[in-house]
Amino acid sequence: xxxxxxxxxxxxxxGGDERSFELLVSRWQRPLFSFACRVLGxxxxxxxxxxxxxxRVFSRADRFRAGGRFSTWLYQITLNLCRDILRRRQRWxxxxxxxxxxxxxxxxxxxxxASDAESAEGVVARTWxxxxxxxxxxxxxxEQREVVVMKEFQGLRFREIAEILDCPESTVKSRMxxxxxxxxxxxADTEKxxxxxxxxx
Amino acid sequence: MNCEDxxxxxxxxxxxxxxxxxxxxxEDHLARCGICREDRERLExxxxxxRSQRAEEDAEGFLFAGxxxxxxxxxxxxxxxxxxxxxxxxxxxxxxxxxxxxxxANTRIQKDSQGWAVQFSLLPRAxxxxxxxxxRLTPEEERRIQAEIDSRLVRHQQELxxxxxxxxxxxxxxxxxxxARALATQEETFSAGIRSEREQSLRRSDAVEAMLGSELxxxxxxxxxxxxxxxxxxVIEQ
Numbered sequence: 001x002x003x004x005x006x007x008x009x010x011x012x013x014x015g016g017d018e019r020s021f022e023l024l025v026s027r028w029q030r031p032l033f034s035f036a037c038r039v040l041g042x043x044x045x046x047x048x049x050x051x052x053x054x055x056r057v058f059s060r061a062d063r064f065r066a067g068g069r070f071s072t073w074l075y076q077i078t079l080n081l082c083r084d085i086l087r088r089r090q091r092w093x094x095x096x097x098x099x100x101x102x103x104x105x106x107x108x109x110x111x112x113x114a115s116d117a118e119s120a121e122g123v124v125a126r127t128w129x130x131x132x133x134x135x136x137x138x139x140x141x142x143e144q145r146e147v148v149v150m151k152e153f154q155g156l157r158f159r160e161i162a163e164i165l166d167c168p169e170s171t172v173k174s175r176m177x178x179x180x181x182x183x184x185x186x187x188a189d190t191e192k193x194x195x196x197x198x199x200x201x
Numbered sequence: 202m203n204c205e206d207x208x209x210x211x212x213x214x215x216x217x218x219x220x221x222x223x224x225x226x227x228e229d230h231l232a233r234c235g236i237c238r239e240d241r242e243r244l245e246x247x248x249x250x251x252r253s254q255r256a257e258e259d260a261e262g263f264l265f266a267g268x269x270x271x272x273x274x275x276x277x278x279x280x281x282x283x284x285x286x287x288x289x290x291x292x293x294x295x296x297x298x299x300x301x302x303x304x305x306a307n308t309r310i311q312k313d314s315q316g317w318a319v320q321f322s323l324l325p326r327a328x329x330x331x332x333x334x335x336x337r338l339t340p341e342e343e344r345r346i347q348a349e350i351d352s353r354l355v356r357h358q359q360e361l362x363x364x365x366x367x368x369x370x371x372x373x374x375x376x377x378x379x380x381a382r383a384l385a386t387q388e389e390t391f392s393a394g395i396r397s398e399r400e401q402s403l404r405r406s407d408a409v410e411a412m413l414g415s416e417l418x419x420x421x422x423x424x425x426x427x428x429x430x431x432x433x434x435x436v437i438e439q
Binding site: 152153170 | 209247
């Protein structure tokens with residue numbers, strides 16, 4: 001059963017086998033969630049996006065282009081949903097400056113850190129580092145973030161990313177370049193510790 | 202290749218996704234251009250940072266537990282669940298243990314004319330000390346040996362299973378005992394709580410009753426006074 005490709009599973013689903021769809025979901029829900037989470041920066045929105053993405057796969061499975069790759073299609077659907085949310089958020093944030101998202105992430109980080117058994121100092125350093133990276137990721141332009149996430153966190157190849165984004169591979173690499181450069185400069189800006197200070201070990 | 206072209210080429214180089222001709226052109230440029238060499242180092246640094254972050258979070262299962270590379274099978278050393286691994290280990294143990302025991306029981310070390318000899322065999326040695334394999338076994342013997350192996354294997358598996366069962370039962374009993382104890386303590390605290398609650402409320406209602414009683418007497422007294430004041434004197438005399 002595990003040997004079946006995504007495309008084969010989708011074919012079976014179209015043939016009326018709902019179990020295949022469940023398999024697709026269980027195979028993809030985690031990578032998809034992590035992807036949406038990093039693009040959006042908020043787990044609760046990422047969960048909605050994943051649910052919606054699978055719903056779309058469910059209801060539009062017949063529109064899947066034969067010969068194409070299921071993962072490409074799924075990433076495209078998810079990415080479009082993420083972009084919708086980001087656009088809406090942008091409009092909203094023009095009216096209401098938002099803190100909730102960041103603080104939510106932070107709270108989670110601290111909770112996770114608190115449950116850790118290792119030294120408080122190490123936890124603080126690691127948590128801070130993580131937070132810094134997330135903030136930096138959230139700070140760069142979305143089209144660069146998409147590429148960085150797909151490359152460094154999802155481990156996709158540039159060819160696949162180009163296919164998902166429907167643009168030339170050189171464009172993807174160029175976005176990657178500026179994404180990394182921007183990340184670097186944002187990280188350099190936040191080198192200093194937050195209020196309270198980071199102790200280096 | 203100029204420095205502007207190098208941006209795309211550097212990314213390809215760093216991630217190992219670049220055509221061979223482009224790679225050569227880029228390496229040539231890098232050999233000549235210090236600025237692009239620095240650029241590469243900086244890019245590599247950020248890329249490493251991101252990847253180490255990903256590895257760290259993967260290892261911890263933090264937030265994105267079980268994220269997968271390229272979105273396919275989960276990135277684990279073994280693409281099976283831990284439980285499955287455990288079962289597999291138990292099964293392997295069950296299979297290997299009897300073999301080891303058989304081997305130990307049937308290995309013989311002896312000194313003969315040529316020096317020390319170790320005879321190692323999984324099967325009981327054939328009569329007459331002939332080394333295994335030198336003698337053709339009759340089908341009858343083969344069947345017997347096979348049956349012997351089978352029965353030993355089965356016996357051994359049964360013993361191991363029984364031991365396992367015993368362990369499971371033991372831990373189950375322990376767990377049950379723990380639960381029962383926890384439940385008893387819970388119950389005790391609960392009933393103690395209820396008792397003290399009841400006592401308190403009884404005490405409180407006693408106090409309220411006493412208060413009410415005294416209030417009542419006072420009211421009656423006041424009523425008496427009021428009545429006395431409002432009635433003509435002869436009524437009181439009666």
